Amino acid sequence: MKKFFLILGIVPLFLNAQNQSSFEKDKKIIQGFFNEALTQKTAYEDLRYLCKKIGHRLSGSEGAAKAVQWTSKRLKEHGADEVWLQEVMVPNWKRGTKEIARIIGGKNLTICALGNSVGTPFEGITAEVIEVHRLTQLDSLGRDKIQGKIVFYNRPMDPTFINTFHAYGGCVDQRSQGASEASKYGAKGVIVRSMTLSLDNFPHTGSVNYQPNIPQIPAAAISTLDANYLSEQLKKNLKLQIFWKQECKMMPDTLSHNVIAEIKGSEFPNEIILVGGHLDSWDKGEGAHDDGAGCVQAMEVIYLFKKLGIQPKRTIRCVLFMNEENGMKGALKYEEEATKNGEKHIACIESDRGGFTPKGFQIEGGYSKEEIIRKWYKLLEPFDLYKIIEGYGGVDISPFRKHKDVLLIGLEPDSQRYFDYHHADTDVFEAVHPRELELGSASLATLVYLLSEYGISLR
Amino acid sequence: MKKFFLILGIVPLFLNAQNQSSFEKDKKIIQGFFNEALTQKTAYEDLRYLCKKIGHRLSGSEGAAKAVQWTSKRLKEHGADEVWLQEVMVPNWKRGTKEIARIIGGKNLTICALGNSVGTPFEGITAEVIEVHRLTQLDSLGRDKIQGKIVFYNRPMDPTFINTFHAYGGCVDQRSQGASEASKYGAKGVIVRSMTLSLDNFPHTGSVNYQPNIPQIPAAAISTLDANYLSEQLKKNLKLQIFWKQECKMMPDTLSHNVIAEIKGSEFPNEIILVGGHLDSWDKGEGAHDDGAGCVQAMEVIYLFKKLGIQPKRTIRCVLFMNEENGMKGALKYEEEATKNGEKHIACIESDRGGFTPKGFQIEGGYSKEEIIRKWYKLLEPFDLYKIIEGYGGVDISPFRKHKDVLLIGLEPDSQRYFDYHHADTDVFEAVHPRELELGSASLATLVYLLSEYGISLR
Numbered sequence: 029m030k031k032f033f034l035i036l037g038i039v040p041l042f043l044n045a046q047n048q049s050s051f052e053k054d055k056k057i058i059q060g061f062f063n064e065a066l067t068q069k070t071a072y073e074d075l076r077y078l079c080k081k082i083g084h085r086l087s088g089s090e091g092a093a094k095a096v097q098w099t100s101k102r103l104k105e106h107g108a109d110e111v112w113l114q115e116v117m118v119p120n121w122k123r124g125t126k127e128i129a130r131i132i133g134g135k136n137l138t139i140c141a142l143g144n145s146v147g148t149p150f151e152g153i154t155a156e157v158i159e160v161h162r163l164t165q166l167d168s169l170g171r172d173k174i175q176g177k178i179v180f181y182n183r184p185m186d187p188t189f190i191n192t193f194h195a196y197g198g199c200v201d202q203r204s205q206g207a208s209e210a211s212k213y214g215a216k217g218v219i220v221r222s223m224t225l226s227l228d229n230f231p232h233t234g235s236v237n238y239q240p241n242i243p244q245i246p247a248a249a250i251s252t253l254d255a256n257y258l259s260e261q262l263k264k265n266l267k268l269q270i271f272w273k274q275e276c277k278m279m280p281d282t283l284s285h286n287v288i289a290e291i292k293g294s295e296f297p298n299e300i301i302l303v304g305g306h307l308d309s310w311d312k313g314e315g316a317h318d319d320g321a322g323c324v325q326a327m328e329v330i331y332l333f334k335k336l337g338i339q340p341k342r343t344i345r346c347v348l349f350m351n352e353e354n355g356m357k358g359a360l361k362y363e364e365e366a367t368k369n370g371e372k373h374i375a376c377i378e379s380d381r382g383g384f385t386p387k388g389f390q391i392e393g394g395y396s397k398e399e400i401i402r403k404w405y406k407l408l409e410p411f412d413l414y415k416i417i418e419g420y421g422g423v424d425i426s427p428f429r430k431h432k433d434v435l436l437i438g439l440e441p442d443s444q445r446y447f448d449y450h451h452a453d454t455d456v457f458e459a460v461h462p463r464e465l466e467l468g469s470a471s472l473a474t475l476v477y478l479l480s481e482y483g484i485s486l487r
Numbered sequence: 488m489k490k491f492f493l494i495l496g497i498v499p500l501f502l503n504a505q506n507q508s509s510f511e512k513d514k515k516i517i518q519g520f521f522n523e524a525l526t527q528k529t530a531y532e533d534l535r536y537l538c539k540k541i542g543h544r545l546s547g548s549e550g551a552a553k554a555v556q557w558t559s560k561r562l563k564e565h566g567a568d569e570v571w572l573q574e575v576m577v578p579n580w581k582r583g584t585k586e587i588a589r590i591i592g593g594k595n596l597t598i599c600a601l602g603n604s605v606g607t608p609f610e611g612i613t614a615e616v617i618e619v620h621r622l623t624q625l626d627s628l629g630r631d632k633i634q635g636k637i638v639f640y641n642r643p644m645d646p647t648f649i650n651t652f653h654a655y656g657g658c659v660d661q662r663s664q665g666a667s668e669a670s671k672y673g674a675k676g677v678i679v680r681s682m683t684l685s686l687d688n689f690p691h692t693g694s695v696n697y698q699p700n701i702p703q704i705p706a707a708a709i710s711t712l713d714a715n716y717l718s719e720q721l722k723k724n725l726k727l728q729i730f731w732k733q734e735c736k737m738m739p740d741t742l743s744h745n746v747i748a749e750i751k752g753s754e755f756p757n758e759i760i761l762v763g764g765h766l767d768s769w770d771k772g773e774g775a776h777d778d779g780a781g782c783v784q785a786m787e788v789i790y791l792f793k794k795l796g797i798q799p800k801r802t803i804r805c806v807l808f809m810n811e812e813n814g815m816k817g818a819l820k821y822e823e824e825a826t827k828n829g830e831k832h833i834a835c836i837e838s839d840r841g842g843f844t845p846k847g848f849q850i851e852g853g854y855s856k857e858e859i860i861r862k863w864y865k866l867l868e869p870f871d872l873y874k875i876i877e878g879y880g881g882v883d884i885s886p887f888r889k890h891k892d893v894l895l896i897g898l899e900p901d902s903q904r905y906f907d908y909h910h911a912d913t914d915v916f917e918a919v920h921p922r923e924l925e926l927g928s929a930s931l932a933t934l935v936y937l938l939s940e941y942g943i944s945l946r
Contacts, residue, residue, distance in 0.1 A: 063647045190870055190926070225922065350575045385844075385901045387871065393789065411649055412846065416875035442844045442901060444922045463903045467649070 054407055054481070058474045060336050067288050071324040074102060075383070078324065080316035080318040086311040087351040088282045090122030090469035095307050096285045098112030100346055101368045103327055107334030108289035108346070116361040118351040119144065120253040120282040123311055124275030124371070127248060127423050128152070128218070130263060132269040140231040140252040141276040142203060142357055143310060143354045145247040148217065152273030153178065155216050155245070159262050163201055163209050170323050175214030178270055180241065180262075181206045182221045182255050185447065192443040195379065196450075200234070207247040208239040217246040217272065221255040223447060225406035229253050230452040233310050235354045246274060278443055284308075284350045286358045289330055293342040293480065299478045302376040303472055305360075306352035306424055317446060318459075325439075328469035329433035329476055340480035341412050342374065349424040352380070356423060363427035375479050376420030379472060382449070384441035386412075388473065390419025392429070392436040395398060400435060400485075411469055415440060435484050437475065441468060471474040500522050513866055513940070517933045521870060524929040529790050530783040531921040533549040533561060534842070536771035537783065538916035545767070545770040546810040547579030547741045552857060554766050555744045558807055562786055566793030567748035567805070575820040577810040578603065579741040582770055583734030584797065586707060587611070588678070590720060590856035591728040595831060597710040598678065600735040601662060601692040602696070602769060602813045604706040607676065607882030611732030612637065612705070614675050615932055618721050622668050623662055634673030637729055639721075640665045641680045641714050644906065651902040652840065655682055657910075659693070666706040676705040676731065680714040682906060688712050689911040692769050692812045704732060743767075743809045745817045748789055752801035752939065759802045760938045762788050762931055765811035765818075765883055772914035776905060779916075780924055782807050782897075787928035799939035801833065808883040811839070815882060822886035834938050837881030842924035843900035845871075849878025851895040853886070859944075863937050872930055874899060894943050896934065900927060930941040 057225075065071070078085075078095060096113060103111045121144050129137040132154065158173060159167060161183040166174060181202035185195040191317040206218045222232035228446070231249040238244045250258065261268055287307060293299065301417035309315020326346045333340060366373060376392020377389075391398045395418065401408075402416050421429075421436030428434045441464070449455040509742070535543075537554060544551040555572060562570045580603055588596040591613065600606075617632060619625060625633060640661035644654040660677045669677045672697035681691035690708040697703045709717065720727055746766060752758060764781020768774020785805045793798060820918040825832060836848075846865070850857045854877065860867075861875050878893030880888075887893045900923070906913040 048779070062649065068645045097550050187525045187922070192523065194920075195855055290548070387846075412874065414846070415871065444844050444926070461904055463646070463651075 045157065054478065057099045057338060057477060058407055058411070062470040064332055065328065065466040066337060066463060068467055069462050071469045072465050073211050073330040073462060074315065074324040074327060075320050075465065076457055078320045079316050081293055084311045084313065084315050085307060085309045087118040087119070087284060087308045087354060089311065092284060092308055092350065097329065099287050099323065100230050102173065102334055102345065103287070103289035103330055106327060106331035107448060108292050108330050109292050111289040113200040114288055114361065116179050116284055116350055116358050117281040118284045118285060118357045119355045120279040121354060122277060122279060124277065127274040129248065129270060129272040132271055134261065137254045137258060138229050138231055138292050139248040140233050140312065141274040142220065142247040142249055143227040143233050143234040144235050144278060145207070145274070146244045147275045147277050148246045152271055154269055154271045154477060156267060156269055157258070157262060159259055163205060166209055166213055171213045174210065176273065177215055179206065179215045179218045180258065182259055184221060185223060185225050187225055190445050193223060195329055196447060197226065199223055203234050203249070204237045208242045209244055211245045215245060219248050220248045221252050224450065224452070226448045230454055232450055232452040233312055234451045246256070248272065248274060248460050251373050264394060281344050281448070284380060286350050286362055287334065287348040289346045291330060291333055291340055291344045292320055293339040294339050297343050298372055300347045301476055302347055302373055302425065303476050304347035304349060304424060305379050307348040307349070308351050308353055310353055310451045312451055313449065313453045316454055316455050316457050316458055316460050317382035317449050318451065319380045321460060321468065322379035323333065325379050325465065325469040326382070332473045334471070338477065340477070342483065343459045344476055344482040347371050352424050358425040359427055373428060373431070373434050373485050376421065376425035376435060377437045377439065377472060377475060378425045379439040379468060380422045380424065381441050381443065382446040383460045383468055384445060385464045386439055386441045386468050386471040388413045388415030388417070388440055390417055390421065390438040390440050392419070392421045394418055395404040398433055401437070401475070407478065408474065411471065411474065439468060439472060506512050513937070514546065516795070516797060516936060517866055520791050520932040521929040523791055523794060524787065524925040525922060528921050528925055530787040530928045531924050533783040533786060534775065534779050535916055536917060537779045538895055543770045543774050544766060544768045544774065545744060546577040546625050546627045546767045547738070548814060550671060551743060551767055551809065552790045555746055558766060558786065558787040562746065562748035562805065564788060565790040568751050570748045572744040573747055573821065573824065574604060575743055575745060575809055575817050577816045577842035578814045579738040580813060581736060581738060583736070586733040588707065588731040590732055593720065593876050596713045596729070597688050597690055598707040598719060599692050599771065600733040601679065601706040601708055602692050602693040603694050603737060604666070604733070604735055605703045605929065606734045607732050608706045611730055612675050613728055613730045614860050615726060615728055616717070616721060618718055622664060625668055625672055629680070630672045633669065636674055637731065638665065638669040638674045638677045639717065640677060641718055643680060646684055651684060651906050654684065655906060656750045658682055658756070662693050662708070663696045663880045666695050666704055670701050674704060678707050679710050681708045681711050683711060683909065685689070685907045687907050689913055690907055693910045698892055707733060719781060720830040725853070729807065730866045745809050746807040750789060750792055750799055750803045750807045753798050754800040757831055757944065759804050759830055759832045760886065760935050761806055761832055762814050762935050763806035763808060763883060764838050765809070766807040767810050767812055769812055770880065771910055772908065772912045773916055775914050775916050775919050776841035776908050777910065777914055778811065779837045780919060780927070781838035783840050784924065784928040784931055785919050788932045791928070791932045796824065797936065797938070801942065802908050803935055803938040803939060804823055811883050818883040818886055832887060832890070832893050832895060833943050835880065835887050836896045836898065836931060836934060837884045838898040838927060839881045840898065840900050840902065841885065841905040842919045842927060843904060844923045845898055845900050845930045846875030846928050847876070847899055849876055849880065849897040849899050851878070851880045856894055860896070860934070866937065869935065870933065898927060898931060
């Protein structure tokens with residue numbers, strides 16, 4: 029019941045904070061954002077370019093470098109007062125030639141290396157396979173049953189979560205931690221069921237995190253259909269062997285950039301509202317939903333303010349972070365520099381959950397912080413932004429968590445289709461619906477506008 | 488602000504109405520619906536059969552007859568206490584061979600006849616074209632400029648509406664009324680821009696309503712891309728002519744059926760909660776979103792109660808209406824019989840807006856009626872059913888509007904993609920996402936359950 033009482037509690041605040049004429053003005057401006065976004069589809073056309081002309085943007089790749097140049101040029105065209113690049117050293121992982129896996133005496137398996145993984149030996153790995161569903165199973169199996177084998181993590185995502193990110197969160201330990209955990213027991217490598225709720229033939233990559241001082245063993249994702257097939261085959265033949273080869277390797281760190289664009293606030297220029305996504309992507313598909321969508325939406329926030337001639341009272345900063353996927357170096361660098369320069373961020377908003385129809389916003393830090401957004405409910409509701417809950421902001425703004433006064437906000441789009449595309453060859457421009465994407469841009473602009481007008485005080 | 492105060496007003500009612508233990512029981516049952524739907528995907532598999540084994544289900548077609556038989560068999564398998572067919576005479580419109588249209592001396596145009604339309608003369612129509620954007624333009628143009636020509640209605644759907652149904656509502660007069668209005672001024676026929684926000688090469692059909700005592704002239708839909716092309720060509724050459732031929736015609740009415748299945752209530756068997764969709768579809772695509780989705784969702788409500796062993800206190804009736812698309816005969820018949828038999832429907836819930844992620848429910852009749860649903864907000868919110876608003880129930884339950892005590896409710900799914908598929912060849916099984924569809928089934932079951940437990944009183 030807590031929520032109802034809190035909603036009520038803020039109604040008088042809202043009425044006090046804004047008289048009818050400022051309410052009508054805000055409503056008109058917000059309607060303007062939606063009209064412009066849904067009619068001109070600037071983010072959608074930017075996404076087309078990013079996906080179709082540039083393509084994937086793995087940290088350290090040619091695509092990432094091109095994307096830095098093109099988005100900074102584009103942000104100038106959108107009218108930003110200032111656009112600059114922030115240098116950051118990023119990991120430089122290369123996949124190499126296409127990975128191979130097959131059951132000895134049987135069929136090929138659809139796999140791809142997990143990001144940051146080491147390769148197999150040049151001659152590949154031929155080994156028996158042991159299927160597990162939980163990391164803790166390794167302890168009970170012990171070195172006897174694991175040493176020299178490939179550990180096959182096959183716990184599926186739980187379909188009963190409404191928000192598919194919760195299902196992902198309940199599974200991703202296999203991918204991120206599985207290699208080092210199996211290595212402790214002498215495994216030769218790990219193959220992990222793809223993190224998706226769809227049954228298809230696409231392996232979904234993602235980062236593996238090696239623990240220090242544990243031998244690094246290769247890790248790959250296997251498509252859900254082939255994970256099911258392999259599991260069936262193992263039921264018939266426990267001695268089944270796989271041949272597996274991948275050439276991927278980590279190269280020395282390389283120079284890359286965060287892209288930053290700003291509209292200076294007219295009344296409180298030192299209060300910064302950040303809106304952003306991450307410019308890097310995996311090297312599968314085109315990084316359309318993850319996170320081309322978030323980038324072009326954040327870019328469109330700049331466009332919308334400038335196109336509609338809205339001068340914000342506080343400074344709006346669009347940040348396209350580099351290297352979210354396999355290192356978070358851009359995010360760490362950005363916060364480090366901001367702190368060093370004594371910049372005051374009042375709110376950081378991230379869009380990194382796909383370009384689907386927005387439901388609302390997740391706010392970190394409990395009800396007292398949610399209320400700041402909730403007081404604008406009557407302005408958000410006509411645009412179907414009904415869901416204002418305590419939740420998670422996003423990876424790239426998470427370094428700001430240590431600054432207790434910064435509001436961390438994540439745009440929450442519908443999550444049902446996200447993991448069909450996530451980190452896979454299916455994450456292409458065509459998988460993004462123009463209206464769904466544009467509703468996200470306008471929703472971000474709306475929140476940025478209200479924060480820029482009223483700050484983060486409840487008074 | 489009205490909404491906030493009303494929300495608050497009902498909190499104590501909710502707390503009074505349900506003690507903690509019944510709240511926990513309800514929560515568990517609702518979670519059970521979602522778990523079962525998202526895991527077993529019964530509606531999705533039913534939709535696969537309906538679309539892929541039966542196909543389109545235009546009133547009077549072989550597909551419609553097969554669908555009546557198969558869904559009644561399936562509802563028995565789902566465990567309904569009783570399943571029966573209700574006879575209803577329906578229009579029997581036939582499209583005939585594929586329609587032809589081309590610009591004389593130019594390219595072919597992608598068109599299809601509008602439903603219920605008459606055909607062209609056997610030799611086709613060759614005529615000049617006059618483009619209009621509003622029905623009222625005809626009055627100012629007058630008979631001089633219209634007689635003997637084809638009127639080309641080309642007003643696009645307005646992309647700035649958040650809910651695309653509102654954009655549809657603002658355009659559909661061209662399709663439904665355009666032929667008779669143009670006929671009054673002597674037009675030979677009308678060609679109408681497809682009712683969709685996407686730019687593609689698929690004509691979207693839909694019904695045309697001829698006014699009595701006005702000569703019936705043929706009507707067709709043209710794809711949005713070809714509508715744009717034709718408009719461009721007309722700018723260059725006002726004398727441009729089109730050749731157009733379609734063979735469609737209305738045959739004598741034919742016998743068909745509504746499909747009805749019931750679970751008898753244990754405490755108030757005479758209080759009926761209806762949940763339904765329409766079984767007929769257009770003869771384009773497979774009628775997947777419109778309205779195979781609504782049918783299989785309503786069928787799954789029966790399945791979910793029986794599978795989970797939940798005995799409702801009030802009677803649940805799943806109704807698959809025949810002939811929503813071009814006559815509404817099934818809906819009219821159902822209400823007529825219900826009234827004649829003195830049946831007491833307390834609520835009618837319709838799903839006919841596509842199998843997309845549900846946002847909530849629209850309730851007809853103003854706040855006093857919305858409150859009945861809103862008091863369960865705390866049980867709906869965990870399943871992202873945030874949007875409980877005054878709105879529109881649906882076409883097939885609209886005959887119950889005259890009974891003031893019946894609650895009319897429409898499931899509201901996300902609407903962004905609906906008109907990409909609506910009444911077109913693109914409305915196929917593959918366009919429906921399993922999780923989005925199943926969330927709708929479970930949402931319907933949830934509301935049906937709460938209504939069956941607590942009725943429609945606010946006390």
